Amino acid sequence: MDIFDTILTFLERGSHSVLATVVRRTGSAPRDVGAKMLVTDEGKVFGTVGGGQLESEAYGKATEMMGKDATAMVHVNMDALQVEDRVMLCGGNVDILLEPVTERHRPVYEAVGKCREDRERAILFTQFGPDGFAKSLIRGDGTVVGDAVGQETVKWCVRLVSNPATELSGNTFAEPVRITVPLYIFGAGHVSQHLSKIAKAAGFSVTVIDDRKEFANHERFGEADAIVTGQFQDVFPSLDFTGNEYAVIVARSQEQDALVLEEVLKRNTRYVGMMGSRRKIDIILNSLREKGFDEKATTGIHAPIGIDIDAETPQEVAVSIVAEMIKVKNAKH
Numbered sequence: 467m468d469i470f471d472t473i474l475t476f477l478e479r480g481s482h483s484v485l486a487t488v489v490r491r492t493g494s495a496p497r498d499v500g501a502k503m504l505v506t507d508e509g510k511v512f513g514t515v516g517g518g519q520l521e522s523e524a525y526g527k528a529t530e531m532m533g534k535d536a537t538a539m540v541h542v543n544m545d546a547l548q549v550e551d552r553v554m555l556c557g558g559n560v561d562i563l564l565e566p567v568t569e570r571h572r573p574v575y576e577a578v579g580k581c582r583e584d585r586e587r588a589i590l591f592t593q594f595g596p597d598g599f600a601k602s603l604i605r606g607d608g609t610v611v612g613d614a615v616g617q618e619t620v621k622w623c624v625r626l627v628s629n630p631a632t633e634l635s636g637n638t639f640a641e642p643v644r645i646t647v648p649l650y651i652f653g654a655g656h657v658s659q660h661l662s663k664i665a666k667a668a669g670f671s672v673t674v675i676d677d678r679k680e681f682a683n684h685e686r687f688g689e690a691d692a693i694v695t696g697q698f699q700d701v702f703p704s705l706d707f708t709g710n711e712y713a714v715i716v717a718r719s720q721e722q723d724a725l726v727l728e729e730v731l732k733r734n735t736r737y738v739g740m741m742g743s744r745r746k747i748d749i750i751l752n753s754l755r756e757k758g759f760d761e762k763a764t765t766g767i768h769a770p771i772g773i774d775i776d777a778e779t780p781q782e783v784a785v786s787i788v789a790e791m792i793k794v795k796n797a798k799h
Contacts, residue, residue, distance in 0.1 A: 468708045469502045470578045472512045473567050477575070482507040483567040484528035486540075487592075487641075488515050489634045493558020498691055499632045500641050504567070507532050514694075514704050515562055524562045531564060537594035538564045563594060563639060565601070574612040577603045581643045587630065588643045589623040591615060595637035603643070646671040647736075647795060650705060652698065652726045653716040654681035657741065660784035661714065662687050668788055670712065675701055698726050702733075709734035712791055714771065716741045724750045731763050737794045739771035739787060 469485075476483050486503040503513040503521065505528040515521055520542050527540050540562040567575075574590070581588045586605065593600040593613075600613035604623035615623075623640060626633065630642035647670050651658050654676035662672050666689045673692040676682035682695050694701050698717070705711075713730045715738070717723050723740055727750060730738055740747065747769045754764060772786030773793070 468579070468582070468706050469504055469513045470575050470582075471708065472504055473575050474572070474579070476504075476506055477567065477569060477572055482533045484532055485565050485567050486515050486524045486528060487563045487565070487639070488560060489539075489563045489632075489639045490561035491558060492560075499634075500644065501692065505529065505532075513706070514692075516560065517694075520560060520562075524564065528564050531566070533566075535566055535568070535599065537566070537599050539594075540564060561634075563592070565592065565594060565599060571601045571612060574601050574603050577611040578643055581605075582645055585645050586643075587627045587645065589626050590641050590643055591619065591623055592639045593637060594639070597637065644671070647710065647712060648673065648706070649712045649714065649791070650675060651714050651716065652676075652730075653718060653722075654678065654686065655716060655718060656780040657716050657783050657787075658714075659686055660781045661716070661787055662690050664784050664788045665791070666690070668792060670788075670791070673705070675705075676717075698722055699729065702729050707733035707735065709736065711735045712737040712739075712794075714739050714741075714787060714791075716771075720746055720750065724753060727767070728754060728757070728759075731759060731767075737768065737791055738766065739768035739790065741771045741783070742769065744770065 483504055483506040488499050488501040491499050501515050503511060503515045503524065505511055505525055511525065515524055523542055524540050527538055531538055542560045578590060589604045591602045591604055602610050602612035602615050604610055604620055606624060606627040608620050608624055610620060626640055633640040649665050649670040649672050651661060651672065651674045654674050658674060662674055666672050672690045673694060674682050674687050674690045675694045677697050679695050682693050684693065687693055694704065713735050715723050715726050717726060723742065727740055751764050768790060772783060773789045775786050777783045777786045
């Protein structure tokens with residue numbers, strides 16, 4: 467579920483929650499600017515701002531300010547953490563904005579969802595700090611949803627709509643409503659390296675997932691929007707599935723491919739592809755049917771994955787996969 471859909475769900479329940487957003491990043495921090503995590507008054511967490519000590523500090527501060535109408539900024543120097551206790555394996559500095567999720571901003575969260583659904587560009591504008599907390603959505607035509615903002619700010623945000631970029635300026639943060647297509651690559655081998663680069667160039671938002679930190683890291687996947695390390699069966703709660711996601715399964719063993727495919731099929735996706743021989747694919751699909759998955763669930767899987775271009779090298783395989791994803795993405799409904 468998308469983080470803003472989750473926000474609306476907890477607003478419906480009358481729950482308090484705090485939204486954490488990465489607003490500044492330097493060095494090789496694990497998540498890019500705009501990454502979000504929601505912490506609820508039940509202690510539940512949705513999304514991620516980077517994991518480890520970084521996320522622990524944000525979570526701790528979020529629980530402290532739960533229920534209060536105030537914002538906070540968490541500054542984390544991961545170079546220092548690495549030197550002192552080697553908790554973080556990457557360096558850099560991160561600023562995380564913590565803000566209360568309020569009923570008065572429900573129209574803003576709903577407008578974000580509508581823009582994503584309609585693939586309409588817009589800017590989410592947040593004011594924070596000692597002068598108060600305000601949140602608005604500004605569309606390309608200058609219309610504003612949420613708290614009132616000055617005309618100069620509206621004009622500035624309209625310009626950002628045309629050339630989307632995040633902007634942290636003083637006590638304001640402007641970020642484009644993300645309408646890129648999310649791609650989850652399960653497995654961080656050679657094909658995945660080329661797939662990540664090509665898919666990113668084609669406009670996908672790339673998340674690489676693997677249980678091996680020596681493979682899933684920013685040195686090998688510098689262009690990726692996010693890297694998640696952990697056992698495959700454990701990472702799914704931190705991944706959003708809204709029905710727009712693309713999942714490519716290229717893990718290092720048949721057992722891992724089968725496990726990931728089973729978990730992916732329990733969720734809404736736009737595209738699911740898995741690499742492997744027809745024999746391997748038949749074995750996995752037959753096993754899933756024995757577990758109760760019907761033909762409708764399994765017939766939509768792209769396996770063998772990719773458009774048939776007689777690909778041989780990892781680079782060529784990656785090209786064929788991205789071509790197939792683009793074909794699905796641009797198909798007329």
